[in-house]
Amino acid sequence: MSVNIMLPTPHKIIDIIRETGNEYTFRIETNAKVKHGQFFQVSLPKVGEAPISVSAMGDGWVELTIRKVGKVTNEIFNLKPGDKIFMRGPYGNSFPVDDFKGKDLVVIAGGTGVSPVRSLLKYFYEHPAEIHSLHLIAGFKDEKSILFKEDLSNFRKRFNTIYTLDKDKIEGFEVGFVTEHIKKIPFDSFENYNVVIVGPPVMMHFAALECLKNGVPEGKIWLSFERKMSCGVGKCGHCKINETYVCLEGPVFNYTKAKNLLD
Amino acid sequence: MGYCVSIKRMNEILKELQKEYKIYAPVRFEKRGRYSDTDLIRYAEINSIEDVVYDEKSDFSPKEVIYPITQALFYFTEYEYMESKIDDKKILIFARPCDINGFRRLDTIFLKNGGTEDIYYKRLREKVKFILMECKEGGWDSCFCVSMGSNKTDDYSLAVRFEDDNILVEIKDDEFTNLFGDEREVEFTPEFVTSNPTKVNIPEIDSYELLKKIYDLDMWKSYNSRCISCGACTAVCITCSCFTTLDVTYTENGKVGERRRVHASCMHEDFTIMAGGLSFRKTAGERMRFRTLHKIYDYKLRFKDEHMCVGCGRCDERCPELISFAATINRLYDEVKKLKKAETTKDIK
Amino acid sequence: MSYDIDIKKVRRNCYRQSKVRGEFMLQIRVPGGVIDAKYLSFFQHIAETWGNGEFHLGVRQTISIPGIKYEYIDEVNKYIRPYIEEIEVNLCGVDMVVDDNGYPTIGARNIMACIGNRHCIKANIDTTDLARKIEKVIFPSDYHIKLNISGCPNDCAKAHVSDIGIIGITKTEYDYDRCIGCKKCVEACAHHATRVLSVEKGKIVKDSCCCVGCGECVLVCPTGAWTRNPKKFYRILIGGRTGKQTPRMGKIFLNWVTEDVVLGVLKNWEIFSAYVMNNKPEYIHGGHLIDRVGYNKFKEMILKDVKLNPEAMVAERVLWAETEYRSNFNVKPVTQR
Numbered sequence: 001m002s003v004n005i006m007l008p009t010p011h012k013i014i015d016i017i018r019e020t021g022n023e024y025t026f027r028i029e030t031n032a033k034v035k036h037g038q039f040f041q042v043s044l045p046k047v048g049e050a051p052i053s054v055s056a057m058g059d060g061w062v063e064l065t066i067r068k069v070g071k072v073t074n075e076i077f078n079l080k081p082g083d084k085i086f087m088r089g090p091y092g093n094s095f096p097v098d099d100f101k102g103k104d105l106v107v108i109a110g111g112t113g114v115s116p117v118r119s120l121l122k123y124f125y126e127h128p129a130e131i132h133s134l135h136l137i138a139g140f141k142d143e144k145s146i147l148f149k150e151d152l153s154n155f156r157k158r159f160n161t162i163y164t165l166d167k168d169k170i171e172g173f174e175v176g177f178v179t180e181h182i183k184k185i186p187f188d189s190f191e192n193y194n195v196v197i198v199g200p201p202v203m204m205h206f207a208a209l210e211c212l213k214n215g216v217p218e219g220k221i222w223l224s225f226e227r228k229m230s231c232g233v234g235k236c237g238h239c240k241i242n243e244t245y246v247c248l249e250g251p252v253f254n255y256t257k258a259k260n261l262l263d
Numbered sequence: 264m265g266y267c268v269s270i271k272r273m274n275e276i277l278k279e280l281q282k283e284y285k286i287y288a289p290v291r292f293e294k295r296g297r298y299s300d301t302d303l304i305r306y307a308e309i310n311s312i313e314d315v316v317y318d319e320k321s322d323f324s325p326k327e328v329i330y331p332i333t334q335a336l337f338y339f340t341e342y343e344y345m346e347s348k349i350d351d352k353k354i355l356i357f358a359r360p361c362d363i364n365g366f367r368r369l370d371t372i373f374l375k376n377g378g379t380e381d382i383y384y385k386r387l388r389e390k391v392k393f394i395l396m397e398c399k400e401g402g403w404d405s406c407f408c409v410s411m412g413s414n415k416t417d418d419y420s421l422a423v424r425f426e427d428d429n430i431l432v433e434i435k436d437d438e439f440t441n442l443f444g445d446e447r448e449v450e451f452t453p454e455f456v457t458s459n460p461t462k463v464n465i466p467e468i469d470s471y472e473l474l475k476k477i478y479d480l481d482m483w484k485s486y487n488s489r490c491i492s493c494g495a496c497t498a499v500c501i502t503c504s505c506f507t508t509l510d511v512t513y514t515e516n517g518k519v520g521e522r523r524r525v526h527a528s529c530m531h532e533d534f535t536i537m538a539g540g541l542s543f544r545k546t547a548g549e550r551m552r553f554r555t556l557h558k559i560y561d562y563k564l565r566f567k568d569e570h571m572c573v574g575c576g577r578c579d580e581r582c583p584e585l586i587s588f589a590a591t592i593n594r595l596y597d598e599v600k601k602l603k604k605a606e607t608t609k610d611i612k
Numbered sequence: 613m614s615y616d617i618d619i620k621k622v623r624r625n626c627y628r629q630s631k632v633r634g635e636f637m638l639q640i641r642v643p644g645g646v647i648d649a650k651y652l653s654f655f656q657h658i659a660e661t662w663g664n665g666e667f668h669l670g671v672r673q674t675i676s677i678p679g680i681k682y683e684y685i686d687e688v689n690k691y692i693r694p695y696i697e698e699i700e701v702n703l704c705g706v707d708m709v710v711d712d713n714g715y716p717t718i719g720a721r722n723i724m725a726c727i728g729n730r731h732c733i734k735a736n737i738d739t740t741d742l743a744r745k746i747e748k749v750i751f752p753s754d755y756h757i758k759l760n761i762s763g764c765p766n767d768c769a770k771a772h773v774s775d776i777g778i779i780g781i782t783k784t785e786y787d788y789d790r791c792i793g794c795k796k797c798v799e800a801c802a803h804h805a806t807r808v809l810s811v812e813k814g815k816i817v818k819d820s821c822c823c824v825g826c827g828e829c830v831l832v833c834p835t836g837a838w839t840r841n842p843k844k845f846y847r848i849l850i851g852g853r854t855g856k857q858t859p860r861m862g863k864i865f866l867n868w869v870t871e872d873v874v875l876g877v878l879k880n881w882e883i884f885s886a887y888v889m890n891n892k893p894e895y896i897h898g899g900h901l902i903d904r905v906g907y908n909k910f911k912e913m914i915l916k917d918v919k920l921n922p923e924a925m926v927a928e929r930v931l932w933a934e935t936e937y938r939s940n941f942n943v944k945p946v947t948q949r
Contacts, residue, residue, distance in 0.1 A: 004346060004382045006336050006508075006522075045339035046520055048510040050538060070538030086344070201541070228537045230508045230524070234377030237505030238527070238534065242474070242556065243565035248377045260471040262478055263535075263543035294842035299729035299736045299763075299782070299827070303836055323836065332835055333789045491832075493796055498834040509793075511813040525792040525814065528834065583831065 005233050008043050008086035014061055015081055019147045022068040023112070024077060027061050028085060034062055035094030036120040037224055037252045041232045042066075043086045047075040051229040053116040053251070054090065055148075062090075065115040065147065091232040092251050095120050095196060095222060104190040106135045108207050110178050110199025114138055114147050116224045116251070117198050122151065125158055132192075134159040135185050139178035139199075142168045178203065182210040198224045208255055221255035265451030266432045266443045273312045273430050276442050280355065281310075284392075287328045288357035289321035290314050296322075297583070306356075315357055317396055317425040320403045322581060324501035325356050326369060329387035330526075336383060336508065337522045344522070347383075354390045357423070360455060361406070361573040363393050364413035365501030368562070368571050372504045375566075383524075392436065395419035395453055402456045405576030407589050410463040413573035415455045422453040463592040465570065466599035468560050476602050477556075482594050483548035489584055490547040494528030496578035496588065497554070502571045505529060529554055555591055617682055624754070626715040627685060630678065637668070637678040638688060640695070641715070641751075643704055644725040644743025644761065645673035654695060662688050672722045672758070689714030704747040719754040719893060723747055724770070728763035728780070735763025736827055737780030737844050742871065746778075749878045754893035755885035758853075759878075765805070765826045765847070772861045775898030776881070777849035778874060781825025781867075783841040783923070790837035791815050797829035797838055804828045825868070845923065846874050850910075851899035851932065858934040858941060860899070865911075867925040876918035884913045903932075 015027040034057045042064060043049035050072040056063035066073050079085060097120065105124070109117050124131045136159045140146045143165060155161055162181045164174040174181060178199070187193070195216055197207045204223050211221055227239035227246040239246035241261040253261065268276070277286060288309045295303040304316050305323035335347040358366075366388075373384035395416065398406070408414040420436030431451040434440055468474055497503040507527040512520035527534060530550050536542040544550050562571035578588045615634045623629070627636035640655065655675050659667045664679025680688060690712045700706040708716065723746055726732065728739030739761045750757060760774035764781070771777025793814040801809040805826050808819040816837075825845065829838040845868045852862025866873065885893070888901040902910045907930045920926070936942070 005379045006381075006383070007344060007346065010342070043510075043522075045337075045341070045344065045522070046510050046512045046518075048522075049508060067539070069540075073538060084342070226537065226541075228535050228542075230506060230527070233379050233381075235373060235379075235381050235504070236507065236524075236527070237372075237529065238507070240557070243561040245377065260474070262475065263549075292839070295836070295839040297831060297833075297836075298733055299780075299840060300738065303839065305836065331789065332792060493832055494792075494794060494834040498792075498836075507792075509814045523814075526835070527792065528794065531794055 006088070006231065008041065008049075008088040010084040011087050013079055013081050013083050013085055016079070017063075019065060019149075020145055023065060023145075023147060024068075025055060025063050025065045025148075026076070026079075026085070027056075027063050028087070029060060030062055030087065031060060032062070032090055034090045034119075036097055036123065037094040037116055038090035038092050039116075039232070039251065040064065040087045040089035041091065041229070042072070042076070043088075044072065044075050044079075045086065048072045049230070051091075051232055051247075053224075055115040055118040056122055057119055063119075065112070065118070067112055089232060091247055093249065095224075095252050096194075097123070100124075100194050101130045102132060104133045104135070104193035105131055106137075106185055106187075106193065106195040108137045108178050108182065108195065108197045108199075108211075110139045110203040110207075111141060111145065112147070113199030113203070113224070117196055118148060118151065120196070121155060121159075125151075125155060128158050133190075135162075136160070137162045137164070137178045137181050137185070139164045139166070139181075139203075141166050143170055177206075179206045179210045182207065183214060185214070187214050187216060193220060195221045196224075197221060201226075208258075218255045218259065221258075223253050223255060223258045225251045225253060225258070225261070227251075264434050264440070265449045266434070266446040267449045267451075268430045268432055268443065268446050270312055270428065270430065272446065273432075277309070277312060279442060283353055284355045285350065285352045286355045286357075287325065288315040288394075288396075289317075289319075289325075291316050309357075312430065315396075315425075317357075317423075318399065320406070320575075320577070320580065322577065323499050324365065324575065324577060325358050325362050326365070326501050326504075328354065328356055329366075329391060330369065330373075330384060330504065333523060333525050334383060335521045335523045338519070339510075339522065340519050347521070349386055352390075353392070354387065355392055355394055355420075357394045357396050358419075359396055359398055359575070360416045361408045361411075361413045361575040362501050363395065363416045363418050364569075365573045365575065366391075367418075368502040368569075368573070369504055371566050392420040393418060395422035397422070397424045397453045398456050400456070402459050403576065404460055405579040405587075405589070406456070406459045407461040407463050407574035407576060408456060409459050409574070410461075410465070411570060411572055411574035413569075414457065414459075422451075424451065424453060459574075461576065461589045463574070463589050464596040465559050465592065466596040468556075468599065473599070473602060473606075474560075477595070477599065478552065480595075480598050482598055483552045484546075486548040486551040486586065487546050489586055490530070490551055491584055492530050492532055492547050492550065493583065494530045495581045495583060496586075497528040497530055498526065499577040499581045501573060501575055501577070502558070503528070505534075529557070551586075551591070555588070555595060558588075559592055559595075615682060622682070622685070624716075624718050625685070625689070625713070626718050627680065628676075632679075634682045635664075635678070636680050636682060636685065637676050638663075638680055638692075639670055639672075639674040639676050639718075639722070640692065641699065641722045641747075642673050642675055643699070643723045643747040643751075644728075644740040646725075646727070646730070646740040646743075647699060647703075651675075651695065658688060658691065661691075670722070673724050674722045685714070686712075700747070700751065704744040704751075706748050706751055708752055715752070717752040717754050719756045720750040720752065721756070721758045723750075723759050723761065724774070725761035726763050726769040728761075732763055733831065734766055734827070735780060736782040736825070736840070737763050737846070739763045739769070739780065742778070742780075742874070745871075745875060746878055749875055750881065753882050755882050755889075756893075756895060757881060757885070757898045765824045771849050771852070773852040773854055773859070774849075774862065775851065775853065776878070777852055777862050779847040779849070781845045781847050782827040782830070783825065783843070783845055783868070784823075784827060784830055784838050785841050786816060786818065787837045787839070788815060790835045792835055792837075794834065796832045796834065800828040800832040844871060845869065846871065848874065848877065851902050851930065853897060853899045856937065858936060860932055860934040862899075863927065863930045863932065865927050865930070866920075868921075868923040870921045870924075873918055873920055873924060877914050880914045880916055880918070883916075884910065887913060 230236035558572035729735035849862035
């Protein structure tokens, strides 16, 4: 009998970090080889499965930052370190990190969109020699929805950062949507660069348009999609957009492809 | 090799086959149709050849035999998942050419897409042998298999033609030869439908620019008021394969239960809804467009060989709002022709 | 011309008095409202030969032909003899002698019915067929009864405002494995009916107690998980009426009964009416008769020798809700008791 791709395996929760009132990061024991931008199908027997992107990884663990938004995630929030959580994966493609190396990188992330790019950011934070420059625009709705505070403050030291809140005015944060700050990126000064945009669909749409307006070529823009998924392996059909299965060919898409992924 | 088999003998042969096989065919469920005093014809296990409804088109496709509407994937206790089991018996399915061709589409999704195999599909699929059922001449009113190129197949073990007192049987699979050894030999190979009353023209969509214009067509909006998003079309479709997984616990103790999958429909409002509430394709028209393009455009774009739709026409027959998929395809063809013409005219100018 | 006519006798013959002295309107029975289209020319001939050239689609689904002069009634009655023979005797199997004297009674009124499942998507029963079977039971009779049949609880034929109303209902059955939990039935039930369906663990749970048996869940179910039990069921309402004094909606008497029960009950109707009126038929409709002797006596008599099917439910009491056009209408002087 062949391998059962739907079979999840139990993994120990090493640590739980409270990011915001309804977003926790779970550090989970696993030896899975994970690439930046991939996701796991996370489940609890009795409750169900949900696709969760990897927000950090290390030797023998991954971190999943989970927002309490539904049946599965609500239940996961009741878990404690030492408890078991079930996973299968990792699934999907990843950011072309090798392609990013030695060049300039612009990361534009909104809200929970920071999660799927966090591992990428942490990688270049820990390997600053591998990137020419990194410009990060991270936006949140308000003060209480700011994620990864410690990381963000670390990133200030090695990256060019613009942090922004939609409305609240607090120290260290600009005001306004991420799109409003894109023009501040010195695209003209870059020799060779890439732009990563992750966030809610509307935010990605307008951020990409803003980049194009600022002269960024389509081929340099990368997006990460979020879709309903039941299987993560190209069978259930929920995430399909035209001929593309987001779980298989995505979630990361170059803009040249993403612009044709119409719903 | 062909044989002429009496009903009585055929039933004896079926009895013999039942020792090893579960035999499925379209069966009549009297007065179980959608409307009062109408029948429902769907696949079920048969016990005699008389159970087979051969002279009508079944409401539902045979996909549910090996891709059950509700299927347990795992049973779980508090700490482990156990894979669900299936019956040891092999499976024989009385099927039409379009459906046999349809199973190849299901195979593509479940066994090839993404380079992985779905074992729940595979373990039943491996057991299947087909008994081809001849269609009546021209098929039924809503059939458009010829347009879709799915009117013929050679993927069968036995083929049958139902006559008044006898059944003509062609044996292609040696496994079954012995069973028919004593029967009267006749010349018989099944005939396939070569022309349907319903025909469709498949639009050629050769660029994303054209695709974007197709998205904007007014024809989709007309379905906002016509389509009630019930999903009857996808439920009967031989090639619709989407599902949703969910966990349920058994009420008695709440600690054990199962992870199961149930068929899902892209025509339902909640098909794309994510935890948190974000969803896509919010109107019936957009969902109609999605389904149409999947069946006659993007499946082929992805998998190359053939379109997903096999032209069985069940979606037409079953739509409670009398929306014809064949008409939808032809409408789209006309619209695409107009778009292309406009493009050429623009080029000349 | 001077007339000397026994109006009541003519009425009993199904001719209704006109405001034009000496003119009458013939009410031709069309049990259940469905007959062959060929009879249209027959009606046309009557209207153009003896009537005023018009016809009325009677509110109780009779074909009514006004403007017939009293002196032509004998001729008309001779002419409609084959129609009565064909419809009443041949089609409905009514046990009666047909002669040249027209309809023998007007008491049991024409049976009204919606088109039913011969055509209608929503209907649960063949109302035409049932109307014809009931015609055989209730006609001819001098006891007045208005009987309406609806194919589903939508009640287009207004069973709720007739002496006896019959509604076709369906016991729906649920196939757990075929259900995909799409909630279309839940929405349909909430929208059209009594919100008895809900989702639990991805499947449907039904509060059977309050199901009205309309079958909307079957109509909307994409997978055929909901189907009708092939057995036909009926709801019987009693005591509904229109009228100047105390119009009221009928109330449930029996629920989930079979056709045998329906016909059995109706067989007892004439006996019950005769009992209430001491064998002297008056122009009083059924609901009033139930009022006279009370529901319990009605129930006892009407269910006599009727074998109720196991699914049947019987009303223990009936709480009438009348529209009283004069307050305390039912409180009457001792002299009028």
